[in-house]
Amino acid sequence: MSNCLVAQSGGPTAAINASLAGVIDAVIRSNRYNTIYGSINGIQGVLQHKIISLNSTFENDADAIHTLMTSPAMYLGSCRYKLPSYTENPTQYEFIFETFRQMDIRAFFYIGGNDSMDTVAKLSEYAKSINYDIMVVGIPKTIDNDLVETDHTPGFGSAAKFVATSLLEIAHDTYIYDIESVTIVEIMGRDAGWLTASSALARNDYNHAPHLIYLPERPFSTFDFIDDLNKLLKSKKNVIVAVSEGIKDADGNYIAATNAVADKFGHAQLSGTGKALEQLVKSTIGCKVRSIELNVLQRSAMHISSLTDITEAFKLGQEAVASAEMGLTGIMLTLNREHSTNYNCSIGNVPVSEVANQAKSVPREWINPEGNDVTEDMINYLRPLILGEPKIRFKNGIPDYLSIKHLI
Amino acid sequence: MSNCLVAQSGGPTAAINASLAGVIDAVIRSNRYNTIYGSINGIQGVLQHKIISLNSTFENDADAIHTLMTSPAMYLGSCRYKLPSYTENPTQYEFIFETFRQMDIRAFFYIGGNDSMDTVAKLSEYAKSINYDIMVVGIPKTIDNDLVETDHTPGFGSAAKFVATSLLEIAHDTYIYDIESVTIVEIMGRDAGWLTASSALARNDYNHAPHLIYLPERPFSTFDFIDDLNKLLKSKKNVIVAVSEGIKDADGNYIAATNAVADKFGHAQLSGTGKALEQLVKSTIGCKVRSIELNVLQRSAMHISSLTDITEAFKLGQEAVASAEMGLTGIMLTLNREHSTNYNCSIGNVPVSEVANQAKSVPREWINPEGNDVTEDMINYLRPLILGEPKIRFKNGIPDYLSIKHLI
Numbered sequence: 001m002s003n004c005l006v007a008q009s010g011g012p013t014a015a016i017n018a019s020l021a022g023v024i025d026a027v028i029r030s031n032r033y034n035t036i037y038g039s040i041n042g043i044q045g046v047l048q049h050k051i052i053s054l055n056s057t058f059e060n061d062a063d064a065i066h067t068l069m070t071s072p073a074m075y076l077g078s079c080r081y082k083l084p085s086y087t088e089n090p091t092q093y094e095f096i097f098e099t100f101r102q103m104d105i106r107a108f109f110y111i112g113g114n115d116s117m118d119t120v121a122k123l124s125e126y127a128k129s130i131n132y133d134i135m136v137v138g139i140p141k142t143i144d145n146d147l148v149e150t151d152h153t154p155g156f157g158s159a160a161k162f163v164a165t166s167l168l169e170i171a172h173d174t175y176i177y178d179i180e181s182v183t184i185v186e187i188m189g190r191d192a193g194w195l196t197a198s199s200a201l202a203r204n205d206y207n208h209a210p211h212l213i214y215l216p217e218r219p220f221s222t223f224d225f226i227d228d229l230n231k232l233l234k235s236k237k238n239v240i241v242a243v244s245e246g247i248k249d250a251d252g253n254y255i256a257a258t259n260a261v262a263d264k265f266g267h268a269q270l271s272g273t274g275k276a277l278e279q280l281v282k283s284t285i286g287c288k289v290r291s292i293e294l295n296v297l298q299r300s301a302m303h304i305s306s307l308t309d310i311t312e313a314f315k316l317g318q319e320a321v322a323s324a325e326m327g328l329t330g331i332m333l334t335l336n337r338e339h340s341t342n343y344n345c346s347i348g349n350v351p352v353s354e355v356a357n358q359a360k361s362v363p364r365e366w367i368n369p370e371g372n373d374v375t376e377d378m379i380n381y382l383r384p385l386i387l388g389e390p391k392i393r394f395k396n397g398i399p400d401y402l403s404i405k406h407l408i
Numbered sequence: 409m410s411n412c413l414v415a416q417s418g419g420p421t422a423a424i425n426a427s428l429a430g431v432i433d434a435v436i437r438s439n440r441y442n443t444i445y446g447s448i449n450g451i452q453g454v455l456q457h458k459i460i461s462l463n464s465t466f467e468n469d470a471d472a473i474h475t476l477m478t479s480p481a482m483y484l485g486s487c488r489y490k491l492p493s494y495t496e497n498p499t500q501y502e503f504i505f506e507t508f509r510q511m512d513i514r515a516f517f518y519i520g521g522n523d524s525m526d527t528v529a530k531l532s533e534y535a536k537s538i539n540y541d542i543m544v545v546g547i548p549k550t551i552d553n554d555l556v557e558t559d560h561t562p563g564f565g566s567a568a569k570f571v572a573t574s575l576l577e578i579a580h581d582t583y584i585y586d587i588e589s590v591t592i593v594e595i596m597g598r599d600a601g602w603l604t605a606s607s608a609l610a611r612n613d614y615n616h617a618p619h620l621i622y623l624p625e626r627p628f629s630t631f632d633f634i635d636d637l638n639k640l641l642k643s644k645k646n647v648i649v650a651v652s653e654g655i656k657d658a659d660g661n662y663i664a665a666t667n668a669v670a671d672k673f674g675h676a677q678l679s680g681t682g683k684a685l686e687q688l689v690k691s692t693i694g695c696k697v698r699s700i701e702l703n704v705l706q707r708s709a710m711h712i713s714s715l716t717d718i719t720e721a722f723k724l725g726q727e728a729v730a731s732a733e734m735g736l737t738g739i740m741l742t743l744n745r746e747h748s749t750n751y752n753c754s755i756g757n758v759p760v761s762e763v764a765n766q767a768k769s770v771p772r773e774w775i776n777p778e779g780n781d782v783t784e785d786m787i788n789y790l791r792p793l794i795l796g797e798p799k800i801r802f803k804n805g806i807p808d809y810l811s812i813k814h815l816i
């Protein structure tokens with residue numbers, strides 16, 4: 001029997017460990033592989049010989065698998081590393097495949113986003129070129145939801161649930177004072193507006209906030225923004241705005257950059273987009289204004305993750321193992337939404353070359369004509385992805401996540 | 409039968425509605441009062457005749473009471489308003505008590521922090537001076553935990569649980585990369601360090617972050633800070649720092665202020681404390697550095713509140729009604745920790761004059777000699793306050809809080 005390897009790469013999400021749990025669960029259940037190894041810090045771990053066996057921790061311990069499913073960020077650590085082209089620079093590939101050969105690795109599961117799919121593509125092509133028999137399977141994840149060929153990506157639903165919940169709680173916090181105010185919430189997503197759009201899910205029968213939503217897919221005009229605010233402030237005391245960190249003006253300059261400030265040493269300091277807009281509102285409208293950057297909490301807040309998201313991520317991990325057993329390589333798994341009344345996704349796959357180095361933007365028709373909100377179609381697309389709450393275990397008042405002692 | 413009035417004031421907490429729910433529950437169960445009125449936006453609502461009856465919404469609806477218990481911020485809205493001295497300016501008092509007389513208000517429950525207790529003191533004294541028979545009872549709340557004469561304040565435990573949970577999740581997010589980094593988490597509490605101290609509750613058997621904790625009770629030295637970091641970076645890749653927004657240098661200047669930057673128009677811009685320290689680390693140590701401001705989420709994130717906190721807040725609300733029935737006025741209720749092995753708090757009360765306009769700092773002996781961490785005694789004091797998780801109901805993937813349509 002041969003062995004297999006799994007690794008994680010790119011930015012953290014609440015669901016990327018659920019996919020790892022799915023891979024480990026399926027490998028342990030099958031009797032195809034002797035040992036399942038984990039590479040620490042993505043493909044870098046292979047290059048640096050930081051590889052651990054996962055069997056002892058997870059075999060015969062369903063509880064460890066379950067705790068892993070509901071632990072944030074990456075149990076195996078991450079990297080932001082893009083392999084060079086193997087025709088130009090084969091050294092690293094030779095090293096990686098010598099390691100694979102020595103360890104008899106015959107399947108490699110890589111959980112990640114765009115750059116990770118590039119790695120899947122290159123490794124599977126190189127393996128073919130040297131006739132090394134290995135199945136290389138990509139499992140998607142990213143809070144940005146910007147991978148093509150899949151209805152959505154694991155990790156996005158949980159981040160969206162955190163954004164929507166926080167927006168609702170910020171609204172409760174904001175409405176209590178009887179004074180005019182503008183609250184600006186800055187949300188991650190430098191090029192794609194999916195996560196910022198999910199702030200619309202905070203709306204319910206009493207809360208209509210966010211009242212304005214600006215995505216990076218549309219040029220941002222500070223003039224229109226102030227105009228939008230002034231119109232709303234005629235009828236509303238408290239206006240709440242959701243804005244992507246990546247909004248740019250018509251010339252393509254980041255709003256954060258055009259409002260860069262200098263520190264006391266004269267160095268330019270790139271303040272956040274929210275902070276830049278806060279200054280703008282302060283100097284033009286003059287009412288109470290506050291900006292809130294959700295920051296890394298939106299990708300790591302496991303305690304408010306989506307059960308739909310976590311479940312799908314786990315199933316994708318299991319399916320990756322089944323795909324390798326079926327002899328599929330150089331693929332990325334996809335989630336395909338069924339066209340039925342109830343939300344339902346099946347798992348498919350595409351050649352990873354069709355996915356790598358591409359990005360899926362929010363379609364123009366899901367943004368309103370004024371460019372300051374999303375449409376009902378967008379909300380219908382988003383809503384099912386945040387449904388359900390996984391059971392998180394607590395110990396001493398804080399979540400009882402799986403130990404990452406090996407990374408520290 | 410006479411009537412009673414309840415109102416909320418100051419900054420929001422996750423527990424202040426639980427105290428309101430306790431008051432409403434006890435009033436409905438007793439048959440001492442005909443109607444329980446709520447003043448919108450604290451004492452300002454009385455001055456502006458914004459008073460609503462609460463009976464219809466909550467009578468015979470245990471579900472509404474329960475939903476109120478687990479809804480963030482203030483159902484009745486808030487204000488930041490301090491009454492003038494009644495000897496110097498009696499006009500507002502005359503108006504307030506004329507309203508009380510017309511509505512036959514014979515008990516007034518005010519849930520709030522320091523300034524609200526000042527209002528309780530003044531109203532109860534004025535009532536005595538004009539011989540108006542009314543019981544004025546203060547119910548404490550503040551995420552800052554800085555009220556004297558009570559072991560701790562409702563709202564603090566929930567904020568502390570959010571801070572500790574977020575710190576742990578940020579740690580998971582941070583440890584994944586194999587590069588040197590400093591992460592700075594800015595926590596609320598301008599003058600008191602209790603909430604920043606609670607970040608220590610994020611530590612468990614594998615996570616020792618935050619590695620450094622700086623409270624406003626000790627002068628902050630940027631030199632010592634960089635020295636602390638450099639020492640830790642010798643043995644640790646990722647250093648995580650918890651810092652109070654209110655830290656000041658030895659001359660009493662806010663660190664945020666001394667690092668103020670100018671925007672492109674030349675206006676001084678007070679960046680946050682975390683941002684100021686981020687710039688400092690960038691320019692001196694030069695490694696990857698990120699600052700995270702927890703912002704209003706730490707006071708409004710009901711979805712990760714403490715059951716201990718919510719339960720105590722509810723009981724204080726009930727006890728306030730019992731106290732009024734016993735003829736107590738001009739008091740604030742207190743939580744008194746029993747000296748036993750298991751955590752247990754009884755409810756007491758003190759004359760509100762002993763509480764108003766005072767603040768409780770973190771004692772010197774609960775900060776380590778180096779001034780960059782808290783002691784085991786502090787952790788033992790804090791731990792019980794964050795225990796337990798209330799059941800939060802979800803609808804469409806977001807928390808199903810009680811409607812605050814009347815505030816919007």
